[in-house]
Amino acid sequence: MKTVSTLKEIRALVDRWHRNGKTVGLVPTMGALHEGHLHLVRAARQACDRVVVSLFVNPTQFSAGEDFAKYPRDLKKDTRLVAAEKADVIFAPTAEEMYPAGFDTSVTVGPALTQTMCGLSRPNHFQGVATVVMKLLNLMRPQQAFFGQKDYQQTLVVKRIAADLNTGCDIVVLPTVREADGLAKSSRNAYLSEEERRLAPSVYQALKLADGILQVGERNPKELLDAVRKRLKTESKIEIEYVAAKNAETLEDLLILSGRVLVAVAVKLGSTRLIDNIVVDVPTGS
Numbered sequence: 324m325k326t327v328s329t330l331k332e333i334r335a336l337v338d339r340w341h342r343n344g345k346t347v348g349l350v351p352t353m354g355a356l357h358e359g360h361l362h363l364v365r366a367a368r369q370a371c372d373r374v375v376v377s378l379f380v381n382p383t384q385f386s387a388g389e390d391f392a393k394y395p396r397d398l399k400k401d402t403r404l405v406a407a408e409k410a411d412v413i414f415a416p417t418a419e420e421m422y423p424a425g426f427d428t429s430v431t432v433g434p435a436l437t438q439t440m441c442g443l444s445r446p447n448h449f450q451g452v453a454t455v456v457m458k459l460l461n462l463m464r465p466q467q468a469f470f471g472q473k474d475y476q477q478t479l480v481v482k483r484i485a486a487d488l489n490t491g492c493d494i495v496v497l498p499t500v501r502e503a504d505g506l507a508k509s510s511r512n513a514y515l516s517e518e519e520r521r522l523a524p525s526v527y528q529a530l531k532l533a534d535g536i537l538q539v540g541e542r543n544p545k546e547l548l549d550a551v552r553k554r555l556k557t558e559s560k561i562e563i564e565y566v567a568a569k570n571a572e573t574l575e576d577l578l579i580l581s582g583r584v585l586v587a588v589a590v591k592l593g594s595t596r597l598i599d600n601i602v603v604d605v606p607t608g609s
C-alpha cells in the first residue's frame with residue numbers, strides 16, 4: 324500500500340486507474356481511525372477495484388475554540404490499520420497542499436441542511452466539510468464515496484453537493500458502528516475521562532427510548548423530544564446542545580412524526596461534544 328501526500332501524485336495515480344477502466348472508491352476521514360472507519364474501508368474494498376483512504380484533519384471545518392489543535396493524529400497507526408484492510412492508497416496531504424496561498428473558494432450548501440442542528444453551534448462547519456469533500460471528489464473522481472451515519476447531517480450535505488455539482492459519485496452511507504454498551508464509535512471518544520466514558524452510553528439509551536416511544540405509537544414531536552431530554556437530564560454531567568426530530572431527507576421539522584424520522588442528539592460531556600442519531604420508519608397515518 325502506498326501513501327501519497329501531494330495532489331499531483333494522487334491525481335496521476337487515480338487518472339491511471341480511470342484510464343484502465345478501474346472503479347475507484349474513496350473513504351474520506353480525518354484519521355484517528357476506529358472500527359467505524361474500517362467498516363467503510365471494507366465496504367469500499369468489496370465494491371470498488373481501487374480504494375483510497377484520505378487522512379486529513381481539515382482546518383476549515385473547525386470553528387475558533389474547537390479541538391483542531393488537539394484532534395488525535397497518528398499516521399503510523401492509521402497506516403497499519405488501513406493496510407490491514409487492503410486499501411490501495413492513503414492520501415495524507417498537508418494543509419498547505421490542500422489550501423495553498425491564494426486559496427479563496429468555498430462550497431456552501433443552503434440553510435435547510437446547514438443552518439440547523441450541528442450547524443447552529445458550529446458556524447462554517449458544513450462549508451468546510453463541503454469544500455474539502457468537493458476537492459477530494461474533484462481530485463479522485465471516485466464512483467463511490469463512503470460515509471458513516473453517525474454524522475447524519477454531514478451525509479445529507481455531502482449527498483447534496485455530489486448531486487448538485489454533478490460529480491457522478493454515489494454517496495454510500497453505512498450504519499453507525501457502536502461499542503458493546505451502545506456508544507457510537509468516534510475519534511473524539513478518546514477525550515472522555517473514565518467517568519464520562521461510563522456516562523456516555525446514555526446518549527444512545529435516550530435514542531433507544533425515542534425508538535420505543537415511536538414504536539408504541541407516539542406521533543407528537545414535543546412529547547418525544549421531552550422524553551428524550553428528560554432521559555438525558557438524569558445524568559447531571561450531560562449538557563444538552565440539541566435534541567431534534569426531523570424529516571430524515573430534508574431536515575424539516577415535523578408537525579406529526581411520520582415517514583422516515585431522524586431523531587438526533589448533540590451533548591457536551593465535560594469538554595467533549597458527542598453526537599448520535601437514529602432513523603426510524605414511522606408508518607404514515609398510523
Ligand code: PAF
Binds near residue numbers: 381452477
Ligand atoms: O467525517 C469526517 O471525518 C470529516 O468531516 C470528513 C468527511 C473527512 C471531511 O473532512
